[in-house]
Ligand SMILES: O=C(O)COP(=O)(O)O
Protein backbone atom coordinates (compact mmCIF):
# COMPACT_ATOMS: atom_id res chain seq x y z
CA UNK A 1 0.00 0.00 0.00
CA UNK A 2 1.08 3.57 -0.72
CA UNK A 3 2.21 5.63 2.24
CA UNK A 4 -0.19 8.53 2.86
CA UNK A 5 1.35 11.79 1.69
CA UNK A 6 1.57 14.90 3.87
CA UNK A 7 0.25 17.05 0.98
CA UNK A 8 -2.33 15.00 -0.93
CA UNK A 9 -3.63 18.08 -2.78
CA UNK A 10 -1.37 20.03 -5.12
CA UNK A 11 -2.57 23.16 -6.93
CA UNK A 12 -0.85 24.53 -10.02
CA UNK A 13 -0.82 27.80 -11.86
CA UNK A 14 -0.84 27.43 -15.66
CA UNK A 15 0.92 30.24 -17.63
CA UNK A 16 4.57 30.53 -16.65
CA UNK A 17 4.40 27.43 -14.46
CA UNK A 18 3.30 24.49 -16.64
CA UNK A 19 3.51 26.15 -20.06
CA UNK A 20 5.51 28.93 -21.67
CA UNK A 21 2.44 30.39 -23.35
CA UNK A 22 3.77 33.90 -24.08
CA UNK A 23 4.36 33.22 -27.83
CA UNK A 24 0.79 31.93 -28.40
CA UNK A 25 -0.76 34.66 -26.23
CA UNK A 26 1.34 37.22 -28.13
CA UNK A 27 0.20 35.85 -31.48
CA UNK A 28 -3.46 36.29 -30.50
CA UNK A 29 -2.98 39.69 -28.83
CA UNK A 30 -0.95 41.05 -31.74
CA UNK A 31 -3.63 39.75 -34.10
CA UNK A 32 -6.19 41.83 -32.21
CA UNK A 33 -3.91 44.89 -32.08
CA UNK A 34 -3.27 44.61 -35.84
CA UNK A 35 -7.02 44.45 -36.53
CA UNK A 36 -7.37 47.72 -34.62
CA UNK A 37 -4.41 49.36 -36.36
CA UNK A 38 -2.33 49.28 -33.17
CA UNK A 39 1.40 48.49 -32.91
CA UNK A 40 2.39 44.98 -31.82
CA UNK A 41 3.85 44.15 -28.41
CA UNK A 42 7.02 42.13 -27.88
CA UNK A 43 7.23 38.74 -26.21
CA UNK A 44 9.12 40.36 -23.32
CA UNK A 45 6.16 42.71 -22.80
CA UNK A 46 3.70 39.80 -22.93
CA UNK A 47 5.61 38.14 -20.09
CA UNK A 48 4.97 41.27 -18.03
CA UNK A 49 1.29 41.46 -19.02
CA UNK A 50 0.25 37.84 -18.26
CA UNK A 51 -1.05 36.70 -14.90
CA UNK A 52 -4.06 38.90 -14.11
CA UNK A 53 -6.52 37.43 -16.58
CA UNK A 54 -7.50 38.15 -20.19
CA UNK A 55 -9.05 41.60 -19.62
CA UNK A 56 -5.90 42.98 -17.96
CA UNK A 57 -3.79 41.47 -20.73
CA UNK A 58 -5.83 43.18 -23.46
CA UNK A 59 -5.94 46.46 -21.53
CA UNK A 60 -2.14 46.40 -21.12
CA UNK A 61 -1.64 45.48 -24.78
CA UNK A 62 -3.51 48.59 -25.94
CA UNK A 63 -1.96 50.85 -23.29
CA UNK A 64 1.55 49.71 -24.33
CA UNK A 65 1.11 51.53 -27.65
CA UNK A 66 0.50 54.75 -25.73
CA UNK A 67 -3.23 54.95 -26.46
CA UNK A 68 -5.32 53.03 -23.89
CA UNK A 69 -8.59 51.50 -25.02
CA UNK A 70 -11.69 53.30 -23.65
CA UNK A 71 -13.06 51.20 -20.80
CA UNK A 72 -16.42 50.61 -22.48
CA UNK A 73 -14.69 49.05 -25.51
CA UNK A 74 -12.76 46.54 -23.43
CA UNK A 75 -15.39 43.73 -23.19
CA UNK A 76 -15.73 43.48 -26.99
CA UNK A 77 -11.96 43.56 -27.43
CA UNK A 78 -11.51 40.83 -24.81
CA UNK A 79 -14.10 38.63 -26.54
CA UNK A 80 -12.27 39.07 -29.83
CA UNK A 81 -8.91 38.31 -28.19
CA UNK A 82 -10.32 35.11 -26.67
CA UNK A 83 -11.72 34.05 -30.04
CA UNK A 84 -8.32 34.62 -31.66
CA UNK A 85 -6.52 32.81 -28.83
CA UNK A 86 -8.91 29.85 -29.05
CA UNK A 87 -7.91 29.47 -32.72
CA UNK A 88 -4.20 29.14 -31.91
CA UNK A 89 -3.34 25.44 -31.92
CA UNK A 90 -1.84 24.04 -28.73
CA UNK A 91 1.94 23.81 -29.03
CA UNK A 92 3.36 20.71 -27.31
CA UNK A 93 6.76 22.43 -27.16
CA UNK A 94 5.26 25.11 -24.90
CA UNK A 95 5.13 22.65 -22.00
CA UNK A 96 8.10 23.34 -19.71
CA UNK A 97 10.67 20.56 -19.45
CA UNK A 98 9.83 17.78 -17.01
CA UNK A 99 6.19 18.78 -16.53
CA UNK A 100 4.35 15.71 -17.96
CA UNK A 101 6.66 13.20 -16.28
CA UNK A 102 6.63 14.97 -12.93
CA UNK A 103 2.83 15.34 -12.89
CA UNK A 104 2.53 11.64 -13.71
CA UNK A 105 4.93 10.77 -10.91
CA UNK A 106 3.01 12.91 -8.40
CA UNK A 107 -0.33 11.35 -9.35
CA UNK A 108 1.23 7.87 -9.07
CA UNK A 109 2.51 8.82 -5.61
CA UNK A 110 -1.08 9.53 -4.52
CA UNK A 111 -1.42 13.30 -4.97
CA UNK A 112 -4.57 14.82 -6.44
CA UNK A 113 -3.91 17.76 -8.73
CA UNK A 114 -5.86 20.95 -9.36
CA UNK A 115 -5.27 23.76 -11.86
CA UNK A 116 -5.82 27.31 -10.53
CA UNK A 117 -5.23 29.80 -13.31
CA UNK A 118 -6.39 33.30 -14.13
CA UNK A 119 -6.86 32.14 -17.74
CA UNK A 120 -10.54 31.54 -18.61
CA UNK A 121 -11.67 28.08 -17.54
CA UNK A 122 -12.93 26.91 -20.95
CA UNK A 123 -9.71 27.76 -22.78
CA UNK A 124 -7.69 26.23 -19.94
CA UNK A 125 -9.59 22.93 -20.15
CA UNK A 126 -9.21 22.78 -23.94
CA UNK A 127 -5.50 23.55 -23.71
CA UNK A 128 -4.91 20.95 -20.98
CA UNK A 129 -6.71 18.38 -23.12
CA UNK A 130 -4.86 19.26 -26.34
CA UNK A 131 -1.52 19.15 -24.54
CA UNK A 132 -2.33 15.71 -23.11
CA UNK A 133 -2.30 16.99 -19.53
CA UNK A 134 -6.06 16.90 -18.93
CA UNK A 135 -6.30 13.49 -17.28
CA UNK A 136 -3.83 14.53 -14.56
CA UNK A 137 -6.13 17.23 -13.17
CA UNK A 138 -9.10 16.43 -10.97
CA UNK A 139 -10.08 20.11 -10.64
CA UNK A 140 -9.79 23.11 -12.96
CA UNK A 141 -10.58 26.64 -11.78
CA UNK A 142 -10.13 29.55 -14.20
CA UNK A 143 -10.13 33.32 -13.88
CA UNK A 144 -13.82 33.44 -14.80
CA UNK A 145 -15.02 30.46 -12.74
CA UNK A 146 -15.76 32.49 -9.60
CA UNK A 147 -16.50 36.18 -8.94
CA UNK A 148 -12.93 36.61 -7.65
CA UNK A 149 -9.70 35.32 -9.15
CA UNK A 150 -6.15 35.07 -7.77
CA UNK A 151 -4.76 36.82 -5.67
CA UNK A 152 -8.06 35.97 -3.93
CA UNK A 153 -7.83 32.64 -2.12
CA UNK A 154 -11.28 31.69 -3.50
CA UNK A 155 -10.10 29.74 -6.58
CA UNK A 156 -7.68 27.72 -4.47
CA UNK A 157 -10.27 26.92 -1.80
CA UNK A 158 -12.79 26.00 -4.51
CA UNK A 159 -10.34 23.59 -6.14
CA UNK A 160 -9.55 22.06 -2.75
CA UNK A 161 -13.26 21.41 -2.15
CA UNK A 162 -13.34 19.43 -5.40
CA UNK A 163 -10.17 17.57 -4.46
CA UNK A 164 -11.61 16.79 -1.03
CA UNK A 165 -8.75 18.15 1.08
CA UNK A 166 -8.25 21.15 3.35
CA UNK A 167 -5.68 23.91 2.88
CA UNK A 168 -3.61 22.31 5.65
CA UNK A 169 -3.00 19.32 3.37
CA UNK A 170 -2.25 21.29 0.22
CA UNK A 171 0.56 23.13 -1.57
CA UNK A 172 0.31 25.79 -4.31
CA UNK A 173 2.87 25.90 -7.14
CA UNK A 174 3.08 29.08 -9.20
CA UNK A 175 5.23 31.72 -10.84
CA UNK A 176 4.05 35.14 -9.72
CA UNK A 177 2.86 37.29 -6.86
CA UNK A 178 -0.80 36.38 -7.37
CA UNK A 179 -0.01 32.73 -6.72
CA UNK A 180 1.92 33.49 -3.54
CA UNK A 181 -0.70 35.93 -2.24
CA UNK A 182 -3.59 33.55 -2.97
CA UNK A 183 -1.79 30.68 -1.25
CA UNK A 184 -0.97 32.80 1.80
CA UNK A 185 -4.57 33.99 2.03
CA UNK A 186 -5.76 30.38 1.78
CA UNK A 187 -3.29 29.37 4.49
CA UNK A 188 -1.19 27.00 2.43
CA UNK A 189 2.53 26.72 1.62
CA UNK A 190 3.68 27.83 -1.81
CA UNK A 191 6.51 26.80 -4.10
CA UNK A 192 7.58 29.24 -6.83
CA UNK A 193 9.20 28.29 -10.12
CA UNK A 194 12.01 30.63 -11.17
CA UNK A 195 11.52 30.35 -14.95
CA UNK A 196 8.04 31.94 -15.33
CA UNK A 197 6.64 35.48 -15.57
CA UNK A 198 7.14 36.84 -12.03
CA UNK A 199 7.45 40.64 -12.72
CA UNK A 200 9.95 40.93 -9.83
CA UNK A 201 12.97 38.91 -8.68
CA UNK A 202 11.48 35.52 -7.83
CA UNK A 203 13.17 35.39 -4.40
CA UNK A 204 11.20 38.50 -3.46
CA UNK A 205 7.84 36.78 -4.05
CA UNK A 206 8.00 35.32 -0.54
CA UNK A 207 7.45 31.67 -1.50
CA UNK A 208 8.49 28.88 0.86
CA UNK A 209 10.71 27.32 -1.78
CA UNK A 210 11.93 28.31 -5.24
CA UNK A 211 12.69 25.65 -7.85
CA UNK A 212 14.57 26.18 -11.11
CA UNK A 213 13.21 23.06 -12.79
CA UNK A 214 9.73 21.54 -12.56
CA UNK A 215 11.32 18.12 -12.04
CA UNK A 216 12.65 19.39 -8.69
CA UNK A 217 9.11 19.66 -7.34
CA UNK A 218 8.88 16.25 -5.56
CA UNK A 219 12.12 17.03 -3.71
CA UNK A 220 10.88 20.51 -2.76
CA UNK A 221 7.62 19.00 -1.45
CA UNK A 222 9.64 16.56 0.66
CA UNK A 223 11.58 19.46 2.13
CA UNK A 224 8.33 21.15 3.23
CA UNK A 225 7.32 18.20 5.38
CA UNK A 226 7.81 19.10 9.01
O1 LIG B 1 -3.43 35.91 -16.72
C1 LIG B 1 -3.69 34.84 -17.29
O2 LIG B 1 -4.47 34.78 -18.25
C2 LIG B 1 -3.10 33.54 -16.84
O3 LIG B 1 -2.30 33.52 -15.79
P1 LIG B 1 -1.93 32.28 -14.83
O4 LIG B 1 -2.17 30.95 -15.56
O5 LIG B 1 -0.47 32.52 -14.64
O6 LIG B 1 -2.78 32.48 -13.63
Ligand SMILES: [Mg+2]
Nearest residue numbers: 013015016175
Ligand atom coordinates in the same frame (compact mmCIF):
# COMPACT_ATOMS: atom_id res chain seq x y z
MG1 LIG C 1 1.40 32.22 -13.95
